[in-house]
Amino acid sequence: MSYQAEYIWLDGTSPTPLLRNKTKIMADGKEPPMWGFDGSSTNQAEGGASDCALIPVRSIPDPIRSGDNVLVIAEVMNAKDLKPHVTNTRAACVKTAKKYAKHEMIFGIEQEYTMLRLDGTPLGFPPGGFPGAQGPYYCGVGAGRVVGREIIEEHTQACIDAGLLIEGTNAEVMPGQWEFQIGAADGVTVSDHMTFARWLLHRIAEDYEVVISFAAKPIKGDWNGAGAHTNFSTKAMREGYPAVINACEAIGKKVLQHVENYGDDIQSRLTGKHETAPWNKFSYGVSDRGASIRIPWQVERDGKGYAEDRRPNANMDPYTVTRIITETVCSAEKL
Numbered sequence: 001m002s003y004q005a006e007y008i009w010l011d012g013t014s015p016t017p018l019l020r021n022k023t024k025i026m027a028d029g030k031e032p033p034m035w036g037f038d039g040s041s042t043n044q045a046e047g048g049a050s051d052c053a054l055i056p057v058r059s060i061p062d063p064i065r066s067g068d069n070v071l072v073i074a075e076v077m078n079a080k081d082l083k084p085h086v087t088n089t090r091a092a093c094v095k096t097a098k099k100y101a102k103h104e105m106i107f108g109i110e111q112e113y114t115m116l117r118l119d120g121t122p123l124g125f126p127p128g129g130f131p132g133a134q135g136p137y138y139c140g141v142g143a144g145r146v147v148g149r150e151i152i153e154e155h156t157q158a159c160i161d162a163g164l165l166i167e168g169t170n171a172e173v174m175p176g177q178w179e180f181q182i183g184a185a186d187g188v189t190v191s192d193h194m195t196f197a198r199w200l201l202h203r204i205a206e207d208y209e210v211v212i213s214f215a216a217k218p219i220k221g222d223w224n225g226a227g228a229h230t231n232f233s234t235k236a237m238r239e240g241y242p243a244v245i246n247a248c249e250a251i252g253k254k255v256l257q258h259v260e261n262y263g264d265d266i267q268s269r270l271t272g273k274h275e276t277a278p279w280n281k282f283s284y285g286v287s288d289r290g291a292s293i294r295i296p297w298q299v300e301r302d303g304k305g306y307a308e309d310r311r312p313n314a315n316m317d318p319y320t321v322t323r324i325i326t327e328t329v330c331s332a333e334k335l
Helices: 089-099 149-161 187-206 235-239 241-252 255-259 297-302 318-331
Strands: 003-010 019-026 035-038 051-061 070-078 106-116 166-171 177-185 211-213 228-233 284-286 293-295 307-309
Touching: 003 051, 003 187, 019 035, 019 187, 051 187, 070 089, 070 187, 089 187, 089 318, 106 187, 106 318, 149 166, 149 177, 149 187, 177 187, 187 211, 187 318, 228 235, 228 318, 235 241, 241 255, 241 293, 241 297, 241 307, 241 318, 255 318, 284 297, 293 297
Parallel strands: 003 070, 284 293
Antiparallel strands: 003 019, 035 051, 051 070, 106 177, 106 211, 106 228, 166 177, 228 307, 293 307
């Protein structure tokens, strides 16, 4: 009996890569093999040498097709030498994770996103106008406050059925905006699971003719942007509060290096308003959602735990964000 393997990868679209996918029909008992694709159509090659290779690196049950069908994360490789393609950010993430494995870094990512109609307006916004001011929508319930719940329910169950590390969901501050959380796991695993979860969200929303936007500031003006708050901790942080402070201080020494890798259009979102810190200033504080990094109140109380970098955009590359946080924190941490 044959089954379907859905290969999923990140393309070379700039400034924010898109998810791509294609299906390979596999004979029963056979593992998904290396496979080629036309890189000239994904901004990953020139027409005169268009072939790129996909190397399967992680597979999960396909919760949409069910049965023996699978979803497959694939890394993009150069066809000639099978080395990582320049757009292959996962390979660099794997290398960093191995280098700092002794620090036992783990992550949890809070993925915000906005549901749009096909004309680009958010669900919950009246045609040609605006809804009531923000306030009743966050974690809300009821018509007029919440929209798109049917997509949320289907997506959440799909993630559970696929075995993904989904931890929760909630309606966000702006109408039509939602969040789901993935974690906790090492940087590579949490990034793979986030990639699967993003793909499933896009795919499920197709059936409702809804566009999923990860734009940092989908609606200009007095509306919240969309982020991907990234929670992180090393073994030392989980054992003592000084390591939490040291991690924040280390990140504070590399403000622009981090911000420049945290997603497109970050300056429009990190304004110092709407629960953000200014993009070019660094701060950290306990229970402070206006800081660059928030230390949860229970972490201070317990004297150990984790920290939340609130700056990454919804459109960030999780492989890049987990890699750079790992490099900065672990390189400054003494074992």
